[in-house]
Amino acid sequence: MMYYISLHNMRFHSHIGVLPEEKVVGQNIQIDLKVKVDADPTDDDLKxxxxxxxxxPTIAKVIDNNQVDLVETLAQTVIAAIKNIDSRIMTVNVRIRKQGTPIDGVLDDVEIEMEH
Structure with missing residues (x-):
């Protein structure tokens, strides 16, 4: 049986960016995760x-242990870490919103979405 597990608006503080101030000060990010699972949970057992x-906690560890320049690199690393949790995970879709991006203009955030 295939089904999806989703977590929305997980919040973290990161140091993503190519500019020096992004690496030092950091910024808030929000992550949405959608995981496609191939399992049969009909017996009401977590196993x-x-x-x-x-x-x-897996995503938090990825963010704490990796300082990257690109949001895309973070997305790839998150996807790999989530897929390593359990062999029944078939597909991982991640959306990352980076707030406080130093762009000359008015905007809430920059978002990338990646799936593997």
Whole structure:
């Protein structure tokens, strides 16, 4: 049986960017995650599914251990880390919104979406 597990608006502080101030001061990011799972959780046992409680700390560890220039690089790293949690994870879709981006203009955030 295929189904999806989604987490929305997870919030983190990161140091993503090519500019020196982005690396020092950092910025807030929000992450949405959609995971396609191939499992059969019909027996009401956590072992028969993928525990979504593992997703947030996995992403937090990725952010804490990786200072990258590109949001795309962070997305690829998050996808790989989530897929490594459980072999029943078939597809990972991640959307990352980076706030406080130093762009000459008025905007809330920059968002990238990636799937593997």
């Amino acid at each position: 028969s599914t993928v525990s979504y409680a593992d997703f947030y």
